[in-house]
Amino acid sequence: MADWLLIPMCPTPNGRLHIGHGAGPYLRADAIARALRRDGHTAAVITGTDAYENWVLAATGPDRTPEQTCRHYHGGIGHDLHALGVELDHWIDPLAPQHRAAYRRLHEDVFDTLRARGAARRTVESIPVGVDSGRPLLGVWIAGRCPTCDAPAAGNTCTACSDHFHPDELRQPHSRLTDEPIRWRHHPSWFAYPDDPDAIIDRLRDTGLPEHFLTVPRNYLRRATARIRLTQPGTWGITSDAQPAGTVLSNTYYAYSLYCGHLHHGRAHDNAFAPNSTSTVVGLFGTDNSIAGLIAPHILAAPAGFKPFDHTVINHMVHFEGRKCSTSKQHGIWISDLIDNTSITTDELRYPLAQLPLDHHIGDIDTTTLTTRINELRTWQTQKLAPTLSASHETTLGATELDLITSSLDQQRRHLTPPHIDLAAATAVAREWMFNPPPATSHPHQATTWLAGTALLTAPILPQLAETLWTALSLGQQPLQIDALHNEPIRPDTSALQSATQCKALAASEITRYVRRT
Incomplete structure (x- = not known):
């Protein structure tokens, strides 16, 4: 059996999570982890x-400091992930006393190592500065048009084409949060550069990354300006004794992941990213973080004394009613609005989100689709699940029944084992078992087989249902594993799911009142 560490992209604490966030790396990480545990x-x-991401600064106010803003949204985002059923082994606040010093020290150690080994170079770059404020305009402060696709873009990435760019490459740049004009000044910053772009692409391909996700990093590496930022001008960020005032260390996703790798092993001078580590480490992120998640690890890892991600899982964006879900534009539906204020359960929200084909292309969802799929699950619970549980009885599954369940588990496993992830396809395998063919309630042994298979196949996607059903079958072992069915009697409790299966249809108005549109 293997040890896996999954690290979904760290969200910026400048707002709560919407369904676009939830449907992406967080739902995937949780489903993959549950499937892996199911396999032992x-x-x-x-x-x-x-x-330390400077987009935090846009969420501060006259009565709330950046630190207070981070603390506020750290708690809120943690609540949102819990509401979506995402189980975390560690939920890190880099500003918290238990993390602050160690987190800063790791970033300084990585930077010092890169400099000492000649992998970091000091380069003078052109930086936009606000004429009135004198503020360097990077990240949250700058906007313009993408140099690749000409779509509106802010910061250093384009959510339309996934490109990554430097300040002086942005077209029609302007101050994003003020009307002040900009001027340009030269500023020395530290960067790490790719030593062999073709080798990086080959290594990414060797991890099993699908070919269509290689286009963005390949195009980026062909540029003369391909590089990973290690420092930047500004006052909000990771300070370093080696940098002058007004310069901070860049908070790369890879360095954040190294800190996660340290916590995973829980020992000083040990890390899941160590070259000899037996842990399989997976990074999960959206297409707009392709350079941060794909290129940066392969530039930084070896000279820093670590390995890059063993695998990466990338998802496309979620659109709500034809437009990308967005915190800054307040467009979409927020997780807490649905889970905290409506009758929608964790499983019911996961069910439609897991069916979005984000592993292949952009997924679009609207209130009608959400309502229809949630009601599909509710109808299934009342019309199929409850009658089948009532028809089941104590039995022991034989080889034929176990082989039937195992066949579907094998099919689903192919979609939930990195690097080959297709959450929608994995959900389709579960739905095929759930809906076709209908359980034969006239044959209690078949009904019990169907219930056991339903629990195992829904475990990664609908964990509340799976765990409740597993308990109803008097199978107490956690996590859910098929080995628990071998030569063990199953004793269904026909009353266990009564409350869970008595639910009325969801009205679309329950959702529409919480929709935010721009």
């Missing part, structure tokens, strides 16, 4: 908020 592996999910 150990699997941890570790992430935290990206407190």
Whole structure:
């Protein structure tokens, strides 16, 4: 059995999570981890908020400091992930007393090592500065048009084409949060550069990354300006004794992941990213973080004394009613609005989100689709699940029944084992078992077989249902594993799911009142 560490992209604590966030790396990480544990592996999910990202500054106010803003949204985002059923082994706040010093020290150690080994170079770059404020305009402060696809873009990435760019490459740049004009000044910053772009692409391909996800990093590496930022001008960020005032260390996703790798092993001078580590480490992120998640690890890892991600899982964006879900534009539906204020359960929200084909292309969802799929699950519970549980009785499954369940588990496993992830296809395998063919309630032994298979196949996607059903079958072992069915009597409790299966249809108005549109 293997040890897995899954690290979904660290969210910025500048707002709560919407369904676009939830449907992407977080739902995937949780589903993959549950599937791996079902197969007998150990699997941890570790992430935290990206407190040193300067997009935090846009969420501050006259009565709330950046630190207070981070603390506020760190708690809120943690609540949102829990509401979506995402189980985390560590939820990191880099500003918290138990993390602050160690987190800063790791970043300084990585930077010092890169400099000492000649992998970091000091380069003078052109930086936009606000004429009125004198503020360097990077990250949250700058906007313009993408140099690749000409779509509106802010910061250093394009959510339309996934490109990554430097400040002087942005077209029609302007101050994003003020009307002040900009001027340009030269500023020395530290960067790490690719030593062999073709070798990086080959290594990414060797990890099993699908070919269509290689286009963005390949195009980026062809540029003369391909590089990974290690420092930047500004006052909000990771300070370093080696940098002058007004310069901070860049908070790369890879360095954040190294800190997660340290926590996973829990020992000083040990890390899941060590070259000799037996842990399989997986990074999960959206297409707009392709350079941060694919290129940066392969530039930084070896000279820093670590390995890059063993695998990466990338998802496309979620659109709500034809437009990308967005915190800054307040467009979409927020997780807490649905789970905290409506009758929608964790499983019911996961069910439609897991069916979005984000492993292949952009997924679009609207209130009608959400309502229809949630009601499909509710109808299934009342019309199929409850009658089948009532028809089941104590029995022991034989080889034929176990082989039937195992066949579907094998099919689903192919979609939930990195690097080959297709959450929608994995959900389709579960749905095929759930809906076709209908359980034969006139044959109690078949009914019990169907219930056991339903629990195992829904475990990664609908964990509340799976665990409740597993308990109803008097199978107490956690996590859910097929080995628990071998030569063990199953004793269904026909009353166990009564409350869970008595639910009325969801009205679309329950959702529409919480929709935010721009």
